[in-house]
Amino acid sequence: MCGRRRHGYGQGGGVRRWRHQDFGCWRVGLVASMPRVDCPECGVVVARVPWAEPGNRFTRDFEAECAWLMGVANRKTVSGFLHVAWRAAGDIARRVADRLRTAMPSPFDGLTAIGVDGTSHRKGHTYITVVVGHERHRVVWAHDGYGGDVFDLFFRRLAEERKASIRVVAGDGARWIDSCVAAHCPNAERVLDGFHIVSWMTGALDQVRRRLWNQARRAGNEEVTKRMRGVKHAVLKNPDDPTDRQNDALGAIRNTDPKGRLYRAWQLKELLRTLLRHPLDQARGELDHWVFRASRSRIPEIVELSEKIRRRRPDILRTIRPGYPNARLEASDNRIKAAIRMAYGFHHVDNLIALTMLRCGGLDMHLPQPAI
Template identity: 80%
Template sequence: MVVEDACIVDSPLRPVPVLEIRPRPRRGMLRCSRCGRRRHGYDRGGGVRRWRHQDFGCRRVELVAALPRVDRPRCGVTVASVPWAGPGSRFTRDFEAECAWLMTVANRKTVGGFLHIAWRTAGDVARRVAERVKASMPSPFDGLTAIGVDGTSYRKGHTYLLVVVDHERHRVIRARDGYGRDVFGLFFQALTPEQRASTKVVTGDGARWIDPCVAERCPDAERVLDGFHIVSWMTDALDKVR
């Protein structure tokens, strides 16, 4: 983008002066904010728009720009996209990234008070950032070779959670409420035939529902008892002998 002007605006309607920055996208074809395709301009738009940016010291910063609109047969007439903010957002991408990072170390009320936004707004911003990150990341199910499945309970053992991990990349790739063959089968339904074919090893405990599910969904995979449960069973047996 190109910054055309920057000035400090003092208004009786605002508690503190605001640093207004007036940017514009670089010259060239405009892009539709819905599909991202390049289109010619439709009109000059309906006035200026504002986006909240990260504070500069103790001053609030806002980006102000007049955006043209574009016309695309599939999307209709819509505002052109801008490089500093996502479609439909009143905040810049940098501001949203800061808000989402703060949400990982504090609750929504604390983050909202720190950034001077509503706590519901902080939650909406974090969800938008998470969706963008998820869309840009490759599928966690690609390249699976060895997976592990196990169940755990919480809330005093009344609620169960089924967890699937990728042994090669050492990370959780699926967690779903419930337990048993039907819940584990939902994981395999989310995989493509190629992803199921690449899975060669499935580890787990001695639950009876694991074997038939693996045999049905991944017939070429080898069923292996995981080391954690083997050590646990051996320890229990030694305790009984003692």
């Protein structure tokens, strides 16, 4: 509908109702007769009302209140307080996010450092690709899917001068990120975020633990098998705040395996985690020493990881120098995952992306205010 004033055509199909903001414990609705108008461009259509979008059964004020609650509260609070179905709330989030984006400046303005990551939803079977702007610490773009073809869509939205302004691209070690950055932003620095670097090591450490546990179980060594049951969370957790039980498990790691493989793998994990916090000159030597020790550890999982760390050594060192990715991308990732958990039950991924933008995109949301 074009929204222009047109000549009347008929009385239409009678009265229509819209859900409005509740008055205390009373549910409020707007009821109005809807005439039809004759538009040369749109044809014979129902007249537009100032309090709701065309074809919508909720007023703008109700949708603004619902979107604001979705940004600060959980699913149970929104549905219970507003008495609205969760599927309808997802559609409301999409409409409000679209209206707010059109009224705000472009989120791509001033981008110099971005982070990209793929986040799973629907029990890990599907992904959305999210791009975060490090300066403003907010989500600037999200799309359904995962891989180079999806990330390429983001760069197609950018003008050439905006691509040239991007200096740092942070993310995990996926090759499709490398290829897209090389094609669209050849002058940008490719940076690995510290969270994914440590996650490589924790994954390899867990593989070592499972392999040793399976070997002890097949050999019938009940004592070692019993000790290994309490070691999983102790070796994967940061040693800054362990529980008493985890301290006991860490103390028993040396006796779990006669060759000390699990304990040596845990030491290498801690060395890799701490060197990422050191100054660049110090971290450069410590990283070379770590690769030397890991490649000669005689632990297959750690030896394989040392080859990967050696290949990505320049990217890891660039991670330490700019200081962009570590805490900021982790915090954004946690907020995005919280929004995805809240969106459980939405049938359309566009509604999930809209909720992510409402909670993490820096959209200017306000409760409805009375006209002055």
